[in-house]
Amino acid sequence: MNDSIKNKFKIKFDFWNVVTLIIVLIFAVFFIYPLFSLFISGFKDATTGSFTFANFTKFFEKKYYYKALINSFTVTIFVTLLAVLIGSPLAYLTTAFKIKGKKLIEVLIIISMLSPPFIGAYSWVLLCGRSGVITKFFADNLGITLPPIYGFAGILLVFTLKLYPFIYLYVSGALKKIDVSLLEASESLGCKPIKKIATLILPLILPTLLAGSLLVFMNALADFGTPMLIGEGYNVMPVLIYSEFISEVGGQANFAAALATIMVLITSIIFIAQKYVVNKKSFTMSSLRPMVAKDLKGVKNILAHIFVYIVVLLAIVPQLTVIYTSFLNTKGSRFVNEFSLKSYKTVFNKLGSAITNTYTYGIVAIVIIVILGMFIAYISTRRKNAITSIIDTITMFPYIIPGSVLGITLLLAFNKKPLVLSGTFVIIIIAYVVRRLPYTLRSSAAILYQISPSMEEASISLGYSPVKTFFKVTAVMMLPGVFAGAILSWITVINELSASVILYTGGTKTLSVSIYTEVIRASYGTAAALSTILTITTVISLLIFFKVSGSKEISL
Numbered sequence: 334m335n336d337s338i339k340n341k342f343k344i345k346f347d348f349w350n351v352v353t354l355i356i357v358l359i360f361a362v363f364f365i366y367p368l369f370s371l372f373i374s375g376f377k378d379a380t381t382g383s384f385t386f387a388n389f390t391k392f393f394e395k396k397y398y399y400k401a402l403i404n405s406f407t408v409t410i411f412v413t414l415l416a417v418l419i420g421s422p423l424a425y426l427t428t429a430f431k432i433k434g435k436k437l438i439e440v441l442i443i444i445s446m447l448s449p450p451f452i453g454a455y456s457w458v459l460l461c462g463r464s465g466v467i468t469k470f471f472a473d474n475l476g477i478t479l480p481p482i483y484g485f486a487g488i489l490l491v492f493t494l495k496l497y498p499f500i501y502l503y504v505s506g507a508l509k510k511i512d513v514s515l516l517e518a519s520e521s522l523g524c525k526p527i528k529k530i531a532t533l534i535l536p537l538i539l540p541t542l543l544a545g546s547l548l549v550f551m552n553a554l555a556d557f558g559t560p561m562l563i564g565e566g567y568n569v570m571p572v573l574i575y576s577e578f579i580s581e582v583g584g585q586a587n588f589a590a591a592l593a594t595i596m597v598l599i600t601s602i603i604f605i606a607q608k609y610v611v612n613k614k615s616f617t618m619s620s621l622r623p624m625v626a627k628d629l630k631g632v633k634n635i636l637a638h639i640f641v642y643i644v645v646l647l648a649i650v651p652q653l654t655v656i657y658t659s660f661l662n663t664k665g666s667r668f669v670n671e672f673s674l675k676s677y678k679t680v681f682n683k684l685g686s687a688i689t690n691t692y693t694y695g696i697v698a699i700v701i702i703v704i705l706g707m708f709i710a711y712i713s714t715r716r717k718n719a720i721t722s723i724i725d726t727i728t729m730f731p732y733i734i735p736g737s738v739l740g741i742t743l744l745l746a747f748n749k750k751p752l753v754l755s756g757t758f759v760i761i762i763i764a765y766v767v768r769r770l771p772y773t774l775r776s777s778a779a780i781l782y783q784i785s786p787s788m789e790e791a792s793i794s795l796g797y798s799p800v801k802t803f804f805k806v807t808a809v810m811m812l813p814g815v816f817a818g819a820i821l822s823w824i825t826v827i828n829e830l831s832a833s834v835i836l837y838t839g840g841t842k843t844l845s846v847s848i849y850t851e852v853i854r855a856s857y858g859t860a861a862a863l864s865t866i867l868t869i870t871t872v873i874s875l876l877i878f879f880k881v882s883g884s885k886e887i888s889l
Contacts, residue, residue, distance in 0.1 A: 348800045349716055352708050360727055363763050367746035371462060374590035374745050388591035402572040408569060409553040416549045420500025426637050428508040431627045438645050445497035445648035447871055449828040449845060451558025452864050453491045455852050456651035457482050458563060459658060468765035483565040491559045494648045496549045502544030507538040534538025551603055555735035557831040562852060570596055571737050578741055593616040593738040604733045612847055655864035663858035676858035687847040688866060694758060695826045698765035702773045703819050707811060732771040739764055756838045764832040769825050773818035780814025813881060820878040824871055
């Protein structure tokens with residue numbers, strides 16, 4: 334009897350059971366509870382606090398509100414189509430044929446993808462805004478008035494150039510898995526190149542293409558910075574939620590909570606649809622003879638290079654623009670045609686805390702992300718049960734929740750006792766950890782699947798306890814994959830705007846928030862200098878990722 338009680342006691346307080354319990358509590362407090370607070374707040378009357386559907390009926394009754402949802406879907410559908418039309422041919426050309434400077438092209442594509450979209454919006458305003466360089470050149474020299482960059486067209490341009498790399502990376506990965514013998518067989522049967530693409534290659538990469546398209550759709554739907562900066566009246570859901578929340582801060586923000594709830598439901602449906610498509614349509618194919626890049630000749634070769642170079646150049650223009658303009662002198666909101674370090678002096682004198690905050694919060698968040706990522710990956714792959722499966726699903730879910738929505742959920746949950754975190758740096762770090770954990774988690778799980786359990790069994794047989802085995806053997810072997818994912822998490826953390834702009838105060842302002850506020854104030858010089866610092870940090874982090882992972886590719 335005593336032995337059985339002891340065994341139960343051991344099971345109950347097993348190290349991994351305790352870790353599982355702690356992780357459950359962390360997500361219950363910092364994700365489930367805030368989401369629950371959001372839903373409850375959305376169904377409350379702002380004055381009486383009683384249960385009501387008025388906040389939701391208000392949204393669907395007034396065209397001003399539901400038009401924002403229609404606009405969001407219009408933008409995201411067009412962006413997804415354009416991303417597919419650009420990213421797919423680009424992936425095919427760079428995989429099937431020899432394109433000069435391919436390695437540099439791939440790095441530039443990844444940089445354009447990982448840089449925040451609001452920098453792209455800001456750069457295109459400098460180039461094609463009402464007083465933009467390109468706008469003035471066409472007007473003064475050619476007498477041509479270019480269409481405005483603001484509104485639907487501008488949002489579409491920025492999103493497409495920012496998000497087509499997702500399609501490019503997905504399709505490139507799929508094309509590399511196609512066995513070239515299939516293509517040769519179709520050619521021997523007289524299949525022409527266009528027919529070969531339509532009847533053979535496209536069906537093979539379709540599941541991957543659909544998964545990439547859904548990812549583009551969700552990113553475009555959730556983005557706040559771009560439509561806020563260049564929307565000019567073209568209202569979309571993230572901007573509407575932010576505007577309503579800011580206007581309701583003095584009250585209970587119940588209507589903003591209802592809007593955020595609608596967004597959570599929409600993104601959840603899209604997330605479930607993505608999982609269904611990937612699970613239903615995906616298949617594995619071992620390419621004994623992967624596709625080898627061939628030489629193109631004549632006009633086809635010239636056209637292929639022109640297409641690739643133009644797309645990549647347009648996508649990297651925002652980064653080049655902010656770096657160049659950051660070294661120009663300014664007079665008010667205008668750039669003067671002379672070089673100066675004035676903007677950088679202003680940044681380090683007045684906005685240095687934003688840089689310090691970004692790196693400090695980012696490092697703290699990454700340390701927490703790495704620890705949680707390793708533990709969650711281990712319990713979800715090595716100690717599978719119902720609870721660990723639920724944890725695995727829940728930890729991936731924040732990835733698809735818009736940042737502004739997450740910011741509102743955290744503020745609603747932690748602006749009152751017993752846990753008041755609003756206005757502190759802690760709430761920003763929580764937002765970073767919850768939202769960016771999936772990158773490190775996925776890379777940790779991927780490397781763990783490659784480590785044979787027999788390594789751990791051998792360590793235990795030599796007298797090491799399971800816990801000591803994890804820290805001395807498994808964790809050490811996981812580190813390369815964990816660090817690779819942590820660097821991606823780091824890049825997305827330092828570029829985070831949507832949640833930060835909701836959560837920051839004067840003393841907790843970050844780089845991305847400072848760039849946004851400087852653009853709003855028309856302080857374009859300091860915005861360019863801050864954007865350059867952020868871009869250089871992103872590029873250096875990306876180079877470290879390539880070094881650590883030993884790869885020149887990013888798997889999504």
